[in-house]
Amino acid sequence: MPTRTLRVDLKERGYDIAIGSGTLPQCAEFLAERSSSSHVVLITDSNVDELYADAVGDYFVEAGLEVELLVIEAGEESKNADVLIDLWQTMLAEGADRGSVVAAVGGGVVGDIAGFVAATFTRGVPFLQIPTTLLAQVDSSVGGKVGVNLPEAKNIVGAFWQPLGVLIDVDVLGTLPAGEFAAGMAEVVKYGVIMDEPFFEYLESNVDAINARDSETLQYVVERCCRLKADVVQEDEREETGRRAILNYGHTFAHAFEAATQYGKLLHGEAVAMGMVCASQLAERIGLIDAQATQRQIELLEALSLPTRPLEFDSEEIYRLMWHDKKVADGKLRFVLPTRLGEVKLTSAVKSGDVIAILEGDA
Numbered sequence: 001m002p003t004r005t006l007r008v009d010l011k012e013r014g015y016d017i018a019i020g021s022g023t024l025p026q027c028a029e030f031l032a033e034r035s036s037s038s039h040v041v042l043i044t045d046s047n048v049d050e051l052y053a054d055a056v057g058d059y060f061v062e063a064g065l066e067v068e069l070l071v072i073e074a075g076e077e078s079k080n081a082d083v084l085i086d087l088w089q090t091m092l093a094e095g096a097d098r099g100s101v102v103a104a105v106g107g108g109v110v111g112d113i114a115g116f117v118a119a120t121f122t123r124g125v126p127f128l129q130i131p132t133t134l135l136a137q138v139d140s141s142v143g144g145k146v147g148v149n150l151p152e153a154k155n156i157v158g159a160f161w162q163p164l165g166v167l168i169d170v171d172v173l174g175t176l177p178a179g180e181f182a183a184g185m186a187e188v189v190k191y192g193v194i195m196d197e198p199f200f201e202y203l204e205s206n207v208d209a210i211n212a213r214d215s216e217t218l219q220y221v222v223e224r225c226c227r228l229k230a231d232v233v234q235e236d237e238r239e240e241t242g243r244r245a246i247l248n249y250g251h252t253f254a255h256a257f258e259a260a261t262q263y264g265k266l267l268h269g270e271a272v273a274m275g276m277v278c279a280s281q282l283a284e285r286i287g288l289i290d291a292q293a294t295q296r297q298i299e300l301l302e303a304l305s306l307p308t309r310p311l312e313f314d315s316e317e318i319y320r321l322m323w324h325d326k327k328v329a330d331g332k333l334r335f336v337l338p339t340r341l342g343e344v345k346l347t348s349a350v351k352s353g354d355v356i357a358i359l360e361g362d363a
């Protein structure tokens with residue numbers, strides 16, 4: 001399959017997403033088409049460093065660029081303010097300035113933190129996304145949400161800072177551990193539920209090819225998700241009208257699960273899988289959707305090796321943590337709930353007793 005290019009049309013902040021197999025060596029050319037900077041701050045994590053970031057750095061150097069490689073510890077625990085301060089100070093010490101460009105090579109953790117570094121260093125430098133996990137390729141590298149966690153609340157400090165461009169090479173997914181691959185599929189299933197019933201059906205019919213990481217299937221899946229996300233972001237870049245909030249399906253629950261486990265026990269995608277089932281059960285409980293729609297989500301998620309039942313949580317604690325959700329407005333929690341497969345709505349018409357009942361497994 002040839003490399004495909006999608007456009008995220010955000011006027012002066014618009015950018016391309018290039019998706020293909022074996023695209024990584026094109027990184028210097030991809031950057032040069034979008035920036036005249038000769039200084040790249042390449043941010044990666046301790047796993048991706050040797051796997052891909054070294055090579056990306058070499059491609060940039062071969063193209064005549066000066067490269068500083070900054071490596072953070074792999075994992076969600078790194079998405080915090082201390083790591084941010086380290087990155088800012090190292091950049092300063094290494095001579096980065098307003099003429100530098102940040103390149104994020106890694107998963108969603110690297111993309112979110114490097115993007116926030118780019119948004120804030122010298123009040124903002126451009127950045128390039130080179131996502132290397134499935135989750136980052138289908139979701140986090142597109143749309144410009146960047147930031148870090150506090151112990152109490154996920155992604156609570158951040159910015160909207162769109163990248164210069166997104167370069168996706170699906171070949172790198174070959175080295176992704178199975179659990180990380182599955183976690184990315186949770187966000188993929190999300191797109192089907194929130195806005196594309198035929199895509200949900202496609203996923204149901206292609207579980208084997210997906211689990212086998214068939215390259216053409218993955219390119220199609222990544223491209224479909226990027227197109228759907230770009231369409232939503234184009235309509236509501238900064239989550240002001242409620243349209244972009246649909247991308248948060250399952251996340252009111254998921255983010256509370258992640259904070260309750262100190263970001264150390266659950267992958268984001270695993271929490272999203274459990275959160276989507278809770279949200280669908282909540283929708284069922286208040287009469288928005290039928291039981292079969294929830295059951296189909298559970299079956300698809302399980303076929304993709306994802307968890308569908310919350311851990312043994314303290315329900316009251318989870319409910320309390322949910323109030324840190326950024327969709328809270330007018331003193332009310334707002335949930336993204338399905339009305340059928342392929343359609344969701346944002347609603348605050350939910351009683352606390354119903355939420356707690358779902359958390360206690362009383363679906």
Ligand SMILES: NC(=O)c1ccc[n+]([C@@H]2O[C@H](COP(=O)([O-])OP(=O)(O)OC[C@H]3O[C@@H](n4cnc5c(N)ncnc54)[C@H](O)[C@@H]3O)[C@@H](O)[C@H]2O)c1
Binds near residue numbers: 144145155176180
């Ligand atoms: N900004 C957004 O719109 C957005 C959207 C969804 C999720 N997120 C955020 O993304 C984060 C999760 O991202 P993630 O799931 O990519 O996790 P991650 O960045 O922690 O990466 C997962 C693991 O895979 C390793 N890895 C990365 N690429 C690899 C490869 N090709 N081969 C082998 N190992 C590889 C990493 O080192 C890490 O250990 C969360 O913090 C979540 O909040 C942000």
Ligand SMILES: O=C(O)C(=O)C[C@@H](O)[C@H](O)[C@H](O)COP(=O)(O)O
Binds near residue numbers: 145244
């Ligand atoms: O891009 C968005 O908008 C999303 O909601 C995508 C989510 O998958 C992602 O996890 C995002 O980081 C959550 O955003 P938040 O605003 O709830 O922190």
Ligand SMILES: [Zn+2]
Binds near residue numbers: 139187251268272
């Ligand atoms: Zn997410």
